[in-house]
Ligand SMILES: Nc1ncnc2c1ncn2[C@@H]1O[C@H](COP(=O)(O)OP(=O)(O)OP(=O)(O)O)[C@@H](O)[C@H]1O
């Protein structure tokens with residue numbers, strides 16, 4: 001499904017992704033761990049089509065070259081990134097935003113657009129599962145949301161947009177114990193043989209709830225180690241200190 | 250009754266015309282001719298409905314001529330009148346007069362519509378003179394929407410020179426909307442004069458979307474103690490449009506309050522300007538005057554200018570002013586696009602959000618919806634024009 005080979009990304013003259021290789025087959029959940037500043041968020045930004053990076057290398061999604069695609073085209077193709085720091089957009093209503101997003105993607109999949117009432121029903125259903133107060137719909141996108149509420153709003157969007165590849169950048173950071181469980185359940189619900197996920201995290205609890213098929217370590221802008229789910233615990237016990245030093249730009 | 254708001258277009262430099270292309274306006278004025286003859290058949294009641302987004306009481310003028318077939322002022326309650334009168338000297342244009350008598354409260358919008366229609370056969374642009382007088386008696390309440398609309402011409406365009414005079418009796422309250430949606434090749438020179446009695450209150454919202462060159466001058470004279478003026482404006486300036494908004498608030502009495510909130514969105518090669526003057530006359534006390542101008546520049550070729558101008562000749566004054574010029578938030582834009590919302594729609598959402606402080610404050614719900622729709626479509630049109638040249642958003646094919 002997702003194939004990344006020899007990916008380089010630099011910004012402001014600084015190389016951050018440094019020949020990264022990664023494959024996530026259809027239906028698998030992979031985790032990425034790695035020290036602060038190793039390039040995890042840069043990777044998710046680059047995958048989402050954020051401009052401002054000089055990118056070279058191969059990124060294909062179901063055989064389609066993602067690199068030249070605009071962010072909305074990637075979303076339409078089924079790529080979703082839950083951002084580490086979801087941006088606040090005062091003045092844009094959360095409901096209007098979500099409905100526009102859902103309908104943009106539906107129309108790309110050849111599905112009819114949802115009318116306001118239908119959408120509202122669906123949104124409330126999803127929100128109930130995530131224990132989110134429907135009042136969040138009438139607020140501006142992420143504006144004044146607490147850290148945990150923003151993360152939940154990302155999971156809400158993911159559930160409603162039903163992506164084929166979900167990249168979760170530290171969605172578990174800043175969540176309380178209950179919220180972590182709810183978010184983990186939200187992720188589990190989306191797990192399917194047709195969908196792949198890439199979970200970026202610093203912590204093992206999420207990975208205990210959502211058992212990844214593979215765990216990778218990103219360091220110095222490349223994947224320096226890969227293993228099964230047990231690798232996460234090994235890293236938690238030993239830290240990143242014993243890793244080979246990545247090439248730094 | 251004579252029209253007093255008519256401020257002629259100056260022939261030489263005038264500070265209030267700093268940002269307006271005065272020579273070009275005068276040249277266009279000279280090149281245009283007065284309309285003669287009948288109302289073009291292209292102007293139908295349906296067209297007017299669409300232009301104002303509503304049915305209901307209205308006075309309609311086409312190229313400065315009152316058009317009774319398109320007007321409807323029959324169902325008004327006692328004390329509320331929409332009439333047409335001729336200027337005292339004769340020979341001048343007919344005047345739309347909206348009058349609400351002392352103590353009468355009328356909450357339904359009263360509409361005055363001016364439509365500029367180019368001559369289909371001629372090459373010269375037609376000059377319309379639009380004249381309106383709105384008069385509210387003591388304690389009267391009213392909502393007035395004045396729309397300046399127009400049609401595109403195949404060859405010639407239109408020039409509108411408008412003058413609206415508003416007089417408010419003591420404690421009168423007026424919500425006044427001025428909506429300029431003329432054709433994109435039109436020239437518009439407008440002047441609004443508001444004269445306020447003691448403890449009267451005006452809430453004016455000005456929306457400037459149309460015209461190739463459009464100037465919108467607003468002069469508020471706070472003449473009675475305790476008068477309040479709340480002015481808000483939106484201008485969306487794209488293509489090669491030039492929009493110039495010039496506001497003067499004259500605090501001539503004590504305890505008066507004024508607030509100006511003007512937002513400009515400039516895109517493509519558009520140029521938008523706002524000059525806001527606050528005058529506080531000597532001998533007045535307890536003045537409260539605020540002004541803010543916020544501008545969003547969406548294209549490196551677009552330009553926004555904002556200029557406060559304070560002449561404070563008294564001591565007991567609370568006055569604030571501020572101007573900002575900014576761009577769209579790249580992170581917000583990326584966030585919306587990453588959820589599948591196409592670039593043009595994402596930009597339109599952020600532009601709407603930027604204009605919220607004005608659109609949300611429109612108290613009359615139907616007017617608010619109408620203005621919001623007009624502004625959204627103007628912003629996405631401007632946006633589409635300026636994003637057309639950027640990289641293709643879609644792959645040729647996708648499984
Ligand atoms: N626009 C930029 N300009 C300069 N340096 C940048 C820029 N963006 C990222 N970096 C640098 O690139 C490196 C990788 O950043 P990134 O955000 O990808 O790290 P991360 O692995 O997500 O870290 P964390 O675990 O703290 O979230 C950091 O050293 C960061 O300072």
Ligand SMILES: [Mg+2]
Pocket residue numbers: 040041042084169170
């Ligand atoms: Mg990060």
